[in-house]
Amino acid sequence: MTRAAIALTSLALGLAGVVLIGDQRAWDNALSSPQTLLIVLVGMGQLARLAGHPMLARLLLVCALAPLMLALSSYLLPEYWISLATWDSLAHRFLPGSLLDDWRPALLATLSLALLAVNAWLGERPNLGSPLLLGTVALLLVIQGLESLPNATAHQVLRYAASPTQQLTQWGLLLAQGLAFLPIGYAERHNLHRPLWPALALVGVTLLFWHQQKALEDRTLRAEVHAQGQQLAGHTTHEFKEHVAAMHRFANSWNLLDSAPTVEQWALQTAPYYRDFRYFLNIAFINLDSRVIRVYPVQPNLQVLGARLFDVQPEGREALSQALFHGRVGRTGVVELLQGGPGIIHYLPVTSADDGRILGAAAMVVSLPVLMGTFFDEVDTGRMFLELRQGETTLVQLGPTTGLGPWQHQASLDVAGQSLTLVTRPSRALLLERRARLPVVGLATGLTLAYLLYLVLYAYRRLALQHRALHRSNIELRHEVQARAKLQQEIEWLARHDELTALPNRRLFMETLKAQAERRPLSVLICDVDHFKQVNDHQGHLIGDRYLKSLSEVGREIVEEAGGLFARYGGEEFVACLPACDAHSSLAVAERLRERMQEENLLHHDGRQLTVSIGLATLEDGPLDIAALMQAADEALYQAKASGRDRVVCASGDASLETRR
Missing domain, CATH: 3.30.70.270 (Reverse transcriptase/Diguanylate cyclase domain)
Structure with missing residues (x-):
């Protein structure tokens, strides 16, 4: 059996070596395949122990267990103890250019590798829980296989399972340890049933509880993402309604004039609106010839002064005509602004106070990128992706485009009569920070309790067997003592009584x-x-x-x-x-x-x-x-x-x- 275990371990190591050799990145940077390297260390330690080199085996297993325990700590410790940013900083300090997720194995892979390493350290010792460790690793590998299915991995925040090849390698190490465990005596294996099955049942219940807690936490995070998206959309809609009402008040303030405003009048009147509504790219006055004769602020918008909008911006001609010729508020759709970038222009007619004739139109130019940046300045766009769409066309994007989480939320916006879609998608790092550690803590606690339960039941079983043997010995001894006592009583009675008459002698x-x-x-x-x-x-x-x-x-x-x-x-x-x-x-x-x-x-x-x-x-x-x-x-x-x-x-x-x- 030992030879078969050595052969199977060597085969698993060979498979891991093929993975490393086949991955060019692994040769360029060994840290790009940390799980495979840890599997190799565990396998080499196991092989050294089977070959009869305990000191070398312990050295290799310690080298594997140290990063595995560190990785497990990163899953268990709450964010307010050690934040994800701190973990990333530590990873970058010791491994330049890497983050936490670049080197730590997936959660279930971390647990299974750690248990394989611990069992390889302990050897085939039932009194130290070797059968339970092997059974637990088998269950973890089964769960890893289920978590590797496409429909399971599509919505995962944490990585739970290793790659299929790495799982196959772990199966090889597990089977090798199982073969090495088989030569123990039949009586010893028979005595394992009572402590093993309750402990394995507790492991199964723990895994089911963890899966339920994990799903509950995922639903909670998705609900938070949805609520945040809805909050941002509601805030944007409210702000834009306030913006439209302000534009009407602004336009009505010019209806008391009999001629076009002067430069000083225009600057004096528009400055407060521009300050309150920072997403206005500019506020301009257009005469009846569709020329821009006043603009605020002036310096960033010098290129639009004197421009005839009917010529340079034909897609806004209809909206401008509504204001100049029909005295109605006109709005463009999402157009390319003269200053660059997508935006929406509101044209409000300005009429004379005496005869009501149209003097021109006030144009309020809203830049959608500036609008997004203004409305969402409280959002950490370094870890939250925001996208504004019109149909399938992307108008504005803010935040990172890589490292995003699995969930996004879409909300409809009514921006000046335009139906737009706001997409919010938090980064994976942000979700990991918000994610509670309770499922992982529950999983680790349950596995620990299962191990302790096995040790208690095993010790109780051994004590019960010893007590049973001692009880049998006590019964035999008691029978002998009783026989001797009875004989002694008979002797004492005969020494003081007459045998014929049963009278005292x-x-x-x-x-x-x-x-x-x-x-x-x-x-x-x-x-x-x-x-x-x-x-x-x-x-x-x-x-x-x-x-x-x-x-x-x-x-x-x-x-x-x-x-x-x-x-x-x-x-x-x-x-x-x-x-x-x-x-x-x-x-x-x-x-x-x-x-x-x-x-x-x-x-x-x-x-x-x-x-x-x-x-x-x-x-x-x-x-x-x-x-x-x-x-x-x-x-x-x-x-x-x-x-x-x-x-x-x-x-x-x-x-x-x-x-x-």
Whole structure:
């Protein structure tokens, strides 16, 4: 797989080299193909890593990542932080003759190349997000292909996609990295599904959100261009209406004269109008012979003084005749002015105050270039293209003709009865300045969150697997501990209990007796089954065991009811400990035990009733001497047996205390 990856990387580098060699400008100025050069750097770094030269690979990848991160910053940082003019200035300072867009790659190409470089740096390491980086680059290349379609590129302000050849080269680098990633183990690849697909889904959602935000921002910019065009058109129409009203006021002011105005009168009257309406090329007085006899200002218009307009400007003859011969306002269409350039001339009749005869006409010459420059002096014509048309004929153009944005707006104007069209088209630089950075910031943020999500899910997956293995180990260990604990409990129980009767044994009895050392009174019973050996000898040990169990059940019930402990002392002997029980109470318990044994109807082989003899000793006060207390109880038992058995004998202070059947 590594050899195949090296071969595929070399093929991609070869394709990039062909692009560079085929581009003569790339040989003349390597900066004219920055994306191709960056692809070459990333590919060479990837090839060096695959060939086993990590230091060289890192050096090449750093050389590629540095301009890529700078380009990405230019897309992300807002205009009020670093303006586009500042970026252009920096580009020109370090790369004379270049602007920002001359060296930075397209947006999606910048992201895909940066991710390819980062993945080549990290290598095939799933724990660092290599699968997600490869999947993200694939999605970015797919989006680049869609953004390269003609209907998509026609209205783009930003450049989003690299050229088709550069995209193909990036696909080659991506596939080479994918081939290098394949040799990881099956178990490792299987564990990638859970962290990879949610992260890739987030990448897809991020790209869809970015596309929606991008389209929304484009619509907003287009609406701004439309609104600005409409505003300029409305301003122009309003100004021209004011201009026409002023012309009528100007013409009416001459109707009080009986003869043509003198030079001084003309200059005095026209100067304020010329100052207020700067787009007037001149204001002239034409006599009935169509000659220009007065003009203001004089110096720029000396060539028109004395000119007979019917001869030198025949296209305005009809409009001038309306004023001179019919006493009506006449307007020319868009004509070539005597001073040069397109314009419109208004002819207003000047009549005598006495008899109303026509003395001549006042001509107001409007230069359309000057009109455009005057009306749009607040517009930055260095970054806004303005064009005034009449039909398909261009009358005036202002602003740059290259580097324009994809959108233009056309508005109709009524200029002195002439239907003109105002075209506004902002430059691409102006649109880039106005364009919000939110879509790009959202895209970068979403991709970053997707990467972090993958790392978190991958770490969680690994921890889950480790936790599962640890849980299995804990369960096995818990089962073993439980088995050992159960065995330990059984051992401890057997150490303190009799296996046949399940009663406490001698050890537990002695421990209990020691624990009651401070209780007074304290009584001890020793019970012995009378002639029990005969039961074993004549009826067998099974019958003997059954009799012992019956005795143990009866003794446990009676003694525990009295708050004591009943235990098997050994063989057919049983003992009982009765704390806080005086001699009379203990004697009652012992007598009840003896009677209950008779009620069990346990018989010898010859039909005789099985009986018990009980010795009782009670400690009323003083320190506890277990041996002495047990010895006293044992002696009382001996007296019971010696006295005929089947009785209770108390060895307390009154030795004569005795009960018998």
